Amino acid sequence: MKKLLMMLPLFLLAAGSATAQNDGITRFFNQYVDDERFTVVFVSPKMFQMVAKIETDDEDWNKFRDVVKDLGGLRVLTSDSIGDGIAMYKAALSKVPTGEYSELLTVRDGQENVRIWIKDSGNIINELLLLVGSPDEFTLLSFTGKIDLDKISSLSKTLDIKGADQLEKIKQQKN
Amino acid sequence: MTAKTIFIAALFLLVLGDAHTQDARLYWKYKDYDGVAFTVPRLAIDIAAAFVDKGEDRAWLRRVNKVRVMVFEDVRNPVSERDMRRFNRRATRRHLEDMVMVRDGKTHVRVMAKERRSILRKVVVFSHSPEEFVLVTLKGKLRWDDVTRALKKYNKESKEEDKPLIPAVIRT
Numbered sequence: 001m002k003k004l005l006m007m008l009p010l011f012l013l014a015a016g017s018a019t020a021q022n023d024g025i026t027r028f029f030n031q032y033v034d035d036e037r038f039t040v041v042f043v044s045p046k047m048f049q050m051v052a053k054i055e056t057d058d059e060d061w062n063k064f065r066d067v068v069k070d071l072g073g074l075r076v077l078t079s080d081s082i083g084d085g086i087a088m089y090k091a092a093l094s095k096v097p098t099g100e101y102s103e104l105l106t107v108r109d110g111q112e113n114v115r116i117w118i119k120d121s122g123n124i125i126n127e128l129l130l131l132v133g134s135p136d137e138f139t140l141l142s143f144t145g146k147i148d149l150d151k152i153s154s155l156s157k158t159l160d161i162k163g164a165d166q167l168e169k170i171k172q173q174k175n
Numbered sequence: 176m177t178a179k180t181i182f183i184a185a186l187f188l189l190v191l192g193d194a195h196t197q198d199a200r201l202y203w204k205y206k207d208y209d210g211v212a213f214t215v216p217r218l219a220i221d222i223a224a225a226f227v228d229k230g231e232d233r234a235w236l237r238r239v240n241k242v243r244v245m246v247f248e249d250v251r252n253p254v255s256e257r258d259m260r261r262f263n264r265r266a267t268r269r270h271l272e273d274m275v276m277v278r279d280g281k282t283h284v285r286v287m288a289k290e291r292r293s294i295l296r297k298v299v300v301f302s303h304s305p306e307e308f309v310l311v312t313l314k315g316k317l318r319w320d321d322v323t324r325a326l327k328k329y330n331k332e333s334k335e336e337d338k339p340l341i342p343a344v345i346r347t
Contacts, residue, residue, distance in 0.1 A: 033278070034278075036280050036281055038278075039277075039278065039279045039280075040276070040277070040278040040279075041275075041276070041277050042273065042275070042276040042277075043274075043275050044272060044273055044274050044275070046272055046274060046288070046290070047274040047275055047286075050274070050288075050290075050319075050322075053293075053319045053322075054319065054322055
């Protein structure tokens with residue numbers, strides 16, 4: 001019993017550190033979720049599960065379903081008329097636990113910065129994080145679930161969200 | 176009346192009050208404000224279902240128990256922030272989960288749902304801004320086949336009318 005009691009705090013500590021992995025980014029997202037300068041999109045894992053259950057013979061829908069069926073969730077924080085986009089980008093950048101993510105892509109074009117990170121276990125990508133910052137634009141996009149990079153880049157057109165077009169760069173980089 | 180009876184009665188009322196569904200609370204509080212608010216009860220849905228030609232559509236309709244609509248348009252949104260916060264708290268407690276949430280400026284769109292054993296028990300759609308408030312609640316026992324069928328129908332109609340496949344709610 002004593003042993004069990006001693007193990008409990010250890011277990012709690014381990015569980016705490018596992019959930020705190022992307023806490024910085026979650027906190028950053030939550031910090032601006034009510035800020036009216038930003039557009040916020042949240043799609044729950046359950047919504048993706050629901051979409052995956054819907055079967056139709058419509059080709060477009062089936063393509064969309066094929067892409068989202070393994071996704072766990074989507075969060076987007078974006079603004080295209082923000083004065084301090086670069087500062088926001090830097091602030092978000094400092095919250096990314098770089099030890100846990102591997103950098104997939106970095107692009108700097110003039111004052112526009114694009115960074116994409118992934119978190120993977122074996123051959124499966126569990127999380128994708130996209131950060132875009134320019135003087136008047138900022139986008140933070142986070143996908144969770146089983147992610148197929150080829151499929152996710154095709155989602156950029158469907159999403160129609162500012163900054164999501166940067167996902168196309170994954171495909172370009174692969175080619 | 177003994178103190179015990181009063182205590183039990185108060186406890187019962189408290190439980191009853193809490194059991195009152197989250198969106199229903201909002202509806203009953205604001206339904207008499209200057210706007211549109213109505214409830215379509217099961218009986219009305221069953222009568223409407225009787226006039227539907229296709230058997231499949233009829234069966235789908237019969238699985239809907241209640242539809243509640245409340246709209247405030249062209250007036251100041253009377254629903255207070257406090258009531259919305261209270262709604263959020265109760266919704267989480269009652270397993271009403273956020274499916275999609277989009278906020279653009281002061282406009283907020285939310286789709287929430289309660290699912291149990293792969294059956295959709297409730298869908299709540301909110302859209303609110305300082306000038307507008309829309310609440311649509313659908314209660315029933317909808318199966319995924321029903322949603323698929325409704326989507327197929329929507330796809331067919333949207334192709335004819337050239338509407339986008341993905342609803343505007345998840346596009347920014």
